[in-house]
Amino acid sequence: MNIGEAAKASGVSAKMIRYYETTGLIPKAERRTSGYRDYSPADVHNLRFIRRARDMGFAVAEIQELLGLWRDRSRHSADVKRIAAAHVEELSARIAAMEEMRSTLQTLIGCCAGDDRPDCPILADLEEPGVAVRPDAQARLRERAIANRRG
């Protein structure tokens, strides 16, 4: 199986397959006499695992751990669960950070006329945080931030 076929079958681009090989995430592929890489169905199986883990946002280093556990038939599921839970924590942290940004911006957008005039609370807040937004808007902002944390 050529690298292109393996790419199509696994959903991992040929470029990334080579990259994963150089970084040691996957073993070096067999070569045919032509120099072409040759992939088995088992290799594709591996690549699909990687693809799926990437889709869940795992970093390559974490996938390396997961692959190790996958291959280890005497693994403890607790180890897998720990990795997954840590990743969920990181996702949650990033989500919270972005929700805070979004919430701030939505408040500012709600205060901006969005017309031909130059007055703009968005720019005013960038210039001096908190001054441009009226107190009631700030209250809404705080409430929304709390709601986001609950959601």
Place this chain on the structure above:
Amino acid sequence: MNIGEAAKASGVSAKMIRYYETTGLIPKAERRTSGYRDYSPADVHNLRFIRRARDMGFAVAEIQELLGLWRDRSRHSADVKRIAAAHVEELSARIAAMEEMRSTLQTLIGCCAGDDRPDCPILADLEEPGVAVRPDAQARLRERAIANRRG
């Protein structure tokens, strides 16, 4: 004012101040005879604007636009609002993607014993999506995904 003082006063690291200069985001700083960069309070004001915009997740290219509008006293607030709204859209898309990852992972984690035994629905799902999770768990997954979209 030295670059280090400007960094402390603005919250932008000296490294990043130099970087912003090379990329044209800020004008080239004045130099003293020694070659040291020299910053005015107005420069620090600029840098704080940039810092705040970065904190809201704007990319440097977007900040360039925002700075242009900030300086343009005949700007239309609609232009600022458009940029901010586009950024909110992008934040929302990224948040949704990560919430989906998190939701999937939380479902799998909820199905994993997390003990000494090797059986692990997390690995099983990475190996073959959807097979390891019982139908009721998949239903919970869908509901949670919908709830996330509402949140």
Place this chain on the structure above:
DNA sequence: TGTGGGGCTTGCCATCATGGGAAGGTCAAG
């Protein structure tokens, strides 16, 4: 058997924002 088009190889560059470090010049306090 020749040929053309598509696939493969390696290698280098770019992204985006940020940090690290080295080699060497400057400043200010003691």
Place this chain on the structure above:
DNA sequence: CTTGACCTTCCCATGATGGCAAGCCCCACA
């Protein structure tokens, strides 16, 4: 005058991915 902290430039690294270029390989069709 020395010393330590600060500044300068330049280069390198990150992480995952794509793009491009020069050159080789393979297969199908004429």
